[in-house]
Amino acid sequence: MIGIAGVLGDGVEVVHQYGIDAVFSILPRLAPLAEVLASGETNLFNSARNIACAIKIGQGIKN
Numbered sequence: 001m002i003g004i005a006g007v008l009g010d011g012v013e014v015v016h017q018y019g020i021d022a023v024f025s026i027l028p029r030l031a032p033l034a035e036v037l038a039s040g041e042t043n044l045f046n047s048a049r050n051i052a053c054a055i056k057i058g059q060g061i062k063n
């Protein structure tokens with residue numbers, strides 16, 4: 001399972017004990033709250049697309 005959050009803070013690793021395998025932040029950089037909220041949909045879309053690309057790459061790796 002993949003977790004997507006606005007930001008990842010101290011102690012984020014605790015989510016692994018609840019079945020989350022990987023966590024990602026959607027923020028490409030620090031920004032004022034108003035800007036972060038206004039660009040939330042775009043940032044979520046871009047992060048989801050990048051995660052999907054990483055999964056696709058991983059599927060092509062032979063063990």
